[in-house]
Amino acid sequence: MAKKETNPLLQGSLDLLVLRTLEAGSKHGYGVARHIQLVTDDALKVEEGSLYPALHRLQRRGWVDSEWGVSESNRRAKYYKLTRQGRAQLKREVAAWEAMVAAVGKVLGEAKPNATLGRPSL
Amino acid sequence: MSVLSRLPLWLRAGDTRPITEIEADVREELETHIAMLADENERCGMSAEQAYEEAVQRFGDTDRYTAECTQVHAGDRIMLQRIMLALVVLLIVAVGVLGWQATELGRGQQETQALLERNQEQMELIGQRLEAVAVEPTLNEKVEPAPVVMGDVTGNVFDASGGVVENAEVLVIVKTWPNSKFRMQTFSTKSDVQGRFALPAATPLNRKHSLLVSAVKNGYTLESSYKNDPGDVMQGISPYKFFLTEAVPLSLSIINEKEEPISGATLFVSERRTIERGDHLIYHNGSKPIWHTTDASGKASLAYGVKGDILEIAYSPPKSNKWYSREVLVPPEGEEFKLVADGDPSDDSTELLQ
Numbered sequence: 001m002a003k004k005e006t007n008p009l010l011q012g013s014l015d016l017l018v019l020r021t022l023e024a025g026s027k028h029g030y031g032v033a034r035h036i037q038l039v040t041d042d043a044l045k046v047e048e049g050s051l052y053p054a055l056h057r058l059q060r061r062g063w064v065d066s067e068w069g070v071s072e073s074n075r076r077a078k079y080y081k082l083t084r085q086g087r088a089q090l091k092r093e094v095a096a097w098e099a100m101v102a103a104v105g106k107v108l109g110e111a112k113p114n115a116t117l118g119r120p121s122l
Numbered sequence: 123m124s125v126l127s128r129l130p131l132w133l134r135a136g137d138t139r140p141i142t143e144i145e146a147d148v149r150e151e152l153e154t155h156i157a158m159l160a161d162e163n164e165r166c167g168m169s170a171e172q173a174y175e176e177a178v179q180r181f182g183d184t185d186r187y188t189a190e191c192t193q194v195h196a197g198d199r200i201m202l203q204r205i206m207l208a209l210v211v212l213l214i215v216a217v218g219v220l221g222w223q224a225t226e227l228g229r230g231q232q233e234t235q236a237l238l239e240r241n242q243e244q245m246e247l248i249g250q251r252l253e254a255v256a257v258e259p260t261l262n263e264k265v266e267p268a269p270v271v272m273g274d275v276t277g278n279v280f281d282a283s284g285g286v287v288e289n290a291e292v293l294v295i296v297k298t299w300p301n302s303k304f305r306m307q308t309f310s311t312k313s314d315v316q317g318r319f320a321l322p323a324a325t326p327l328n329r330k331h332s333l334l335v336s337a338v339k340n341g342y343t344l345e346s347s348y349k350n351d352p353g354d355v356m357q358g359i360s361p362y363k364f365f366l367t368e369a370v371p372l373s374l375s376i377i378n379e380k381e382e383p384i385s386g387a388t389l390f391v392s393e394r395r396t397i398e399r400g401d402h403l404i405y406h407n408g409s410k411p412i413w414h415t416t417d418a419s420g421k422a423s424l425a426y427g428v429k430g431d432i433l434e435i436a437y438s439p440p441k442s443n444k445w446y447s448r449e450v451l452v453p454p455e456g457e458e459f460k461l462v463a464d465g466d467p468s469d470d471s472t473e474l475l476q
Contacts, residue, residue, distance in 0.1 A: 029151060030158040047182030048159070052152060053190040060137075060194050071154075073161055078151045 014046075014054045016097060019082065019090040022064060026081035028071060029055060055080055063089045137195040148191040149184070156181050255328075255354045272323035277362025279313040279337045286317030287366055290339040291411045293404065296325045297332040308408025313337070328356040335362055336404055338412045342366035344394040344426040344433075346402035370455050371425035376416050376437055379464035383420025387463060388413050389437035391426040392447065406436065406445070427452040439463045 021027065021035045032055070033048045058064045063086035071077040082090070137144055156177045163173030178184070193200070253268035275294055279287040294309040313319045325331050330353040336346035345364045351357075376387040390412050394402040404412065414422045427433045431452045438445045448461050 028154070030155045033155070048155065048180055049152065049182035049184065049187035052148070052155075052187050053194060056148070056191040056194040071158070073158065075154055075157060076150070077154050077158075078147075 014051070015058060016090075016093045018051070018054055018058060019063065019086055019093065022080055022082045022086070023090060026079045028069075028077040028079050030071075030077070032080070058086070061089075062086075141192065141196045141200070144195050145188060145192045149188045152181070152184050152187055152191075156184070255356070268328060270326045271328045271356060273325055273327040273359050275309075275321040275324045275333065275335060275359055275362070277319055277335070277337075277364065279317045279319065279339075279364045279366060281342070282365060282367045284365075286313070286315070287337075287339060287342065287364075288313055288315050288317060290317075290319075290337045290342070290364070290366065292319040292321070293334075293336045293338060293408050293411065294321055294324055295332075295334040295405050295408060297334075298326055299330050306405075306407065308405070310408060310411045325359070326353065327351075327358065329353040333359070334403065334405070336402065337362075337364035337366060338391075338404070338426070339366060340412075340414075340423075341369055341371070341425045343369050343428060343431070344391055344402045344404070346404070348403075367428060369425035369427055370429055370452050371423050372433070372450065372452065373421065373423055373458040374416075374435065374450075374461060375419070375421045375458065376439070376461050376463050377420060378439075379462065381460075383416070384439055384463055385416050385418045385420050386440035387416045387420065387437055388440070389416070389422060389424070389435055389461075390414060391424060391433050392436040393432075393434035394427050395432040395434075396427075397430050409436075429454060435459075435461060437461055437463060 017036050017040075018032055021032050027035065029052055030048075033051050036051075055064065055066075059066055059080070063083055064080045065083050066078050066080045068076060069079045139147075156174070159177035159180055160170070160173040163176050164170060166173075168176060181187075249266070253266075277292070279290040279292070281287050290313040292311045292313060294311075296307045296309070298305045298307075309321050309324050311319050311321050319337075325333055331351050333349045333351070334346060336344065338344050343366055345366055347362060347364075374389065376384045376389065378384055390404065390409050392404045392406065392409065396402070414424060416422045424433075424435070429452050433450050433452060434447055435450055436445055436447045444463075446461070446463050448459075450459055
């Protein structure tokens with residue numbers, strides 16, 4: 001998905017970000033991209049196209065659903081929304097992410113007691 | 123749904139639309155994204171052209187992402203379709219190979235059938251020919267053997283001057299090989315007042331056979347004729363003509379070890395070996411008509427050869443199955459031979475089979 005020269009983004013992380021973004025309500029792909037860009041202060045320098053395989057994969061897994069609608073700029077756009085399974089999956093992924101961050105945090109905390117690590121801002 | 127969602131992806135129904143339709147759908151979605159990016163860029167002051175270029179650059183390779191997204195929906199199907207295609211090709215090839223083999227097999231069977239039929243025809247032809255020439259068809263049991271045709275053994279017995287010899291014993295030995303087994307039959311008759319004899323239906327004409335015909339009369343030379351006939355060409359039996367010469371009488375006496383004469387002993391000439399005209403045999407089987415018996419003084423007079431002939435005399439004590447034999451060179455008339463019938467029979471002797 002992401003090209004080698006760009007900031008690599010783990011597939012799992014991207015899935016988590018997309019699911020989290022859609023938790024608030026349905027969005028088209030462009031909206032999802034803008035939201036992630038906004039909340040991460042443009043930290044994920046990936047090609048925006050790489051978002052789509054992830055979106056379609058989530059849809060294939062039944063975690064998001066999609067339907068064509070009309071955008072605010074009056075364009076035909078495909079809107080994605082979280083399904084019930086998607087919400088459950090989001091919970092599991094958030095829990096797993098927190099557990100991992102906590103574990104990594106503990107390891108890093110031992111080395112640098114003063115370091116402050118918390119949940120990534122989503 | 124939750125059960126379905128736990129199934130492996132490739133087991134789920136997925137997107138059932140045609141792949142081209144999925145791809146068009148994805149492409150439209152991605153182009154919408156680019157258009158939105160371009161709109162945004164334009165709002166930021168870029169020219170339409172510049173805005174679009176920047177949007178395309180920011181989005182990345184549209185074709186690649188279109189393909190990736192399409193693959194997500196239809197990838198399993200593409201794989202399944204490829205597998206199916208491969209299986210179908212394999213099936214067609216297999217059916218083709220089987221069909222070809224079946225055709226070959228069928229042709230082979232036809233050829234075999236034709237060959238068998240041809241063989242059958244040939245066998246029938248051979249069979250017909252075999253029947254015609256009356257060969258015992260031992261090589262091929264399937265060919266019905268032609269019915270056996272029996273032939274008569276006929277002939278005349280003359281003396282040296284051409285006169286008829288009446289009451290000569292005519293002994294006939296018929297050897298045949300029915301079903302590849304040896305068979306020997308004996309017949310006997312006598313020449314009539316005109317010297318003729320006939321044994322009707324004595325021998326098969328269209329089967330392999332051997333005939334030993336002997337004309338024997340005490341006082342005359344023992345004459346015989348031996349013929350082999352393979353039976354392949356059926357031919358009748360030419361009438362026999364025996365010419366008997368007057369023989370030199372031999373005075374024989376059978377004695378035991380103590381030189382006491384044995385009366386009632388049986389004796390006959392089993393062979394006459396001549397200097398010039400070959401050997402004449404009498405088989406023990408069927409020799410009974412020419413048996414002699416010794417008189418009270420153990421003597422018998424036998425005349426079956428001329429001077430120089432060697433006669434083999436077979437003899438047996440009374441009420442005995444032991445047979446002795448002794449060769450006697452026919453001497454001038456009047457010599458007496460004493461044949462000892464005691465101890466172990468000579469090697470040449472055989473037990474009489476009646």
